[in-house]
Amino acid sequence: MRQIFTDKKIDASLFLRMENLMYALLKSKDAFLEYGYQAYYDELENKVVISRFWDDRHPNDKAIGLKSEVYLKALGYKHFADMNLIRSYSLELQASPLRSFLTQLFVLLEDLRTEELIKKERPGTASIFKRRRTLYRNHFTSQFEINRIRNFQSDMLFCLCYLALTSDKYESYANEYFEQIELILHDAFHATNTEETMYVVEKIRYRLEEVLHSDMINHYFGLAPLNSDAAEAKKEEKAKELANCDIQQLNDNEKKNKEEESFSTWHRENKNNDNENFLRFELESGTKTNLMGHAARESEDQDQAMASVQGQSKQSSQSNFGTETLDAIATSNAEGTPYGKFNVGAVHRFKEARKPSPGEKAEYQVIKSLVNKDVKELKKTIEKTIENKTNATSEKFYGRLGKKLLRIYTEKQPRLFYKKGQESKELDVTFHLLIDCSGSMFNKMEETKKSVVLFHEALKSLKIPHAISGFWEDASNAKKEHKPNIIHEVITHRHSITPGIGPEIMQLREEEDNRDGYIIRIISDLLVKRREKHKFLLVFTDGEPSALDYNQDGILDTHEAVKLARKKGLEVIGIFIEEGEAKEETYALMKNIYNHHFLVANHAEDLRHKIKPLLKKLLLKTIQ
Incomplete structure (x- = not known):
């Protein structure tokens, strides 16, 4: 990053x-x-x-x-x-x-x-x-x-x-x-x-030219870079598309004349006649030569109709796909790529978490004991809120008789009844947490894991399905046509609330580059397919997206990915891990990407203190 x-x-x-x-x-x-x-x-x-x-x-x-x-x-x-x-x-x-x-x-x-x-x-x-x-x-x-x-x-x-x-x-x-x-x-x-x-x-x-002896120093207005070969290259490219494959052969004198050809001084006499001219139709499917018609004809009524038909035609295209590896999914080409125009050539694979080692289990238990108090407080708050809502919405004029009979004397129209099983005490919500595993996280990853453990333990205690994934791009093997990305699934939705799951989080490591917009698109597509009513995607990051052919466009691509995810009904929150006091530029960056839905932690340790109130706010929002 x-x-x-x-x-x-x-x-x-x-x-x-x-x-x-x-x-x-x-x-x-x-x-x-x-x-x-x-x-x-x-x-x-x-x-x-x-x-x-x-x-x-x-x-x-x-x-x-x-x-x-x-x-x-x-x-x-x-x-x-x-x-x-x-x-x-x-x-x-x-x-x-x-x-x-x-x-x-x-x-x-x-x-x-x-x-x-x-x-x-x-x-x-x-x-x-x-x-x-x-x-x-x-x-x-x-x-x-x-x-x-x-x-x-x-x-x-x-x-x-x-x-x-x-x-x-x-x-x-x-x-x-x-x-x-x-x-x-x-x-x-x-x-x-x-x-x-x-x-x-x-x-x-x-x-x-005769009186002014110095040119301009400053540049206020300009044109596209001038390349004398560009127009010729475009003509040759057009020639390759012609049906006839005949090629004109030039002798040495003709080649020399062509090379010495230059633009003459412009005169008003060069202006075209008032009548509209059309090239003969045969030239559009002719040979791969530089020959032009020696005579033009005046336009006819049918010409404009023909031009309209040809103007709407499009060249068909076919993709020539190579063999894909079983663990990688390649994006399509630039035209119509599902993962954005800045991610052409990007591929990804999901990496499964291995079985935790004894050392990782011990390290996890130490962090778990550190965040245990916060987990209990959050669980108690959420459960109390659910209970209050359940009691409030269960008070009916008919159904089964409740226990709060004192209302007969204190209220004019007491609601003394309830309906059995009308409210579920389980939250209809799911989360996916993405952790930036770029190289710049080398001095923040250990502290970040504490926040991730708090996130996991709190949701697991409330039996809320969730997933936790690290992501990075393999910069050492990245090429223009092939940019491999890895999504490390340390916690999956399927096993997130299973007892004993959690030490896998210790496998998160700082790696190489990061292509945020691409990964957000991948995870959004998966998250939107889940059945829960409320779906949250949280992205931990510590700087600008940065990968091969991505530095200048990463912010735009990530902004667009977040925007598309929200259109699909997901709530996306960016969480920035700063080093020291948050800078004004940090807030500007996060606002550019996530609009107003972001949180900035002054350092990785501060993140742990802010993740609890954030989770509380999001969960309470789903209960309302």
């Missing part, structure tokens, strides 16, 4: 809200969302990146800022921008001495253009973008002053461009470079597509 808190924490609930919004806007469940330094949409990777710019803002502003970025990238760039042109023109700008300035200006102008289209299509977003502009204007106002003091000319100019473009009224600024591009810059308001935005940037490029 990775100890907290070395970097900024992710607000899991907010992130998942943004992710759901992204799915709705992109109309693709295969897409994914992640945090990055700058926001962008990557059509090749099918992902949206939201920026860290909003991290230190007020929670309301942070939510608005992230939402505006999802709208811009998932809706604006996906549906209102030409991503092929954006990528190709950005590659061409890399040859400019002002490549950073021009690229960021290109992104800014496209953001503002698509923003207007989004507000037109979804009027409810107007307030979001208004607040976004206010926050960014404050930011660029302060940035302008900083860049002025440092004499960063290109950065100053970019700040002025943003302030001029987002002002409610016309503003002109006294800056020699801005004066040369001011009129051209405002042409961006008339751009109706990505190509026209590009022409505006080209004009500015022509004016500035």
Whole structure:
């Protein structure tokens, strides 16, 4: 388990809200969302990146800022921008001495253009973008002053461009470079597509490259990482799916010409004709070549119908499963995995507890005697509460005559009767306790066992079925495609109230990594199948989930697993074991994952004193 808190924490609930919004806007469940330094949409990777710019803002502003970025990238760039042109023109700008300035200006102008289209299509977003502009204007106002003091000319100019473009009224600024591009810059308001935005940037490029001799230092806006081979790789991948397996052979001259091919300077004459063009249908199931049709035909009425049909078709998929071991259950592939998209390749096996050794039995008896007083007090409280409830609900106007006959004289309408066997004195409840057995528990496990023994003995005395499991991921054998997890069943529901059961708890040890979200999903599926009315899942942990390909996503995955478990009717409580006084970051982490249903112990010994009132509260809740 990775100890907290070395970097900024992710607000899991907010992130998942943004992710759901992204799915709705992109109309693709295969897409994914992640945090990055700058926001962008990557059509090749099918992902949206939201920026860290909003991290230190007020929670309301942070939510608005992230939402505006999802709208811009998932809706604006996906549906209102030409991503092929954006990528190709950005590659061409890399040859400019002002490549950073021009690229960021290109992104800014496209953001503002698509923003207007989004507000037109979804009027409810107007307030979001208004607040976004206010926050960014404050930011660029302060940035302008900083860049002025440092004499960063290109950065100053970019700040002025943003302030001029987002002002409610016309503003002109006294800056020699801005004066040369001011009129051209405002042409961006008339751009109706990505190509026209590009022409505006080209004009500015022509004016500035000769006079502005330094590029931008800061990075405010950006695009997906530019890889000149990415688009070609995507075409080759598409070619592999074609029905015909013919491959075009290129001679040496053709290969050389292809390698030397470069993008030419853009001109308005390159703009397509007004008529809509369609490639011939045969090319969609053609050969694996780079041949394109030499002639295009004008669209016909039937073309749109054909496009609609093809747009709804999906590629069938089959899974090729290898032989599974008898003690492991592999998750499915990324598409439709039942254990979450962050757990692809994760597998698990249940490890049975071995027969306790004499030393473990002796150690258990010592701990049992230590917690015996707490167990008796808890049992007495619960039994007394059950008895009071049984007596209160048994008082009827008819049935068998009870013993409290004094009520004839003290009450106007005395309830003197009861129904035999109408109330069961057994609690309709079950528990499952999960203990994080990651390596970071090495100095807490012995004390934690005392709390686990208290938990077990208290429930066993009340004849409440329960299970206790340690869990960890085998980091030494973990690979990208195979991540083995172990669930050590020291106490099972079947034998939990059997006399003599308990010393198996001493077998718990600190091990390696932990994949909390995955294990919670596994146990939730088992717990939900039990017949009891009330089902509690308690998770002992001492830090962030941490495993292979899981560090950045563990909080989100665990939050989502807890959320899904609660939808199934389980009550999930997180219990954090801190070292020393609890930190503010600890509470933030637990709230992100478990919402308000968590407990923080200042150390492992303090946990034992808090587990008793927690159990009492949960049990009394089931009696009400």
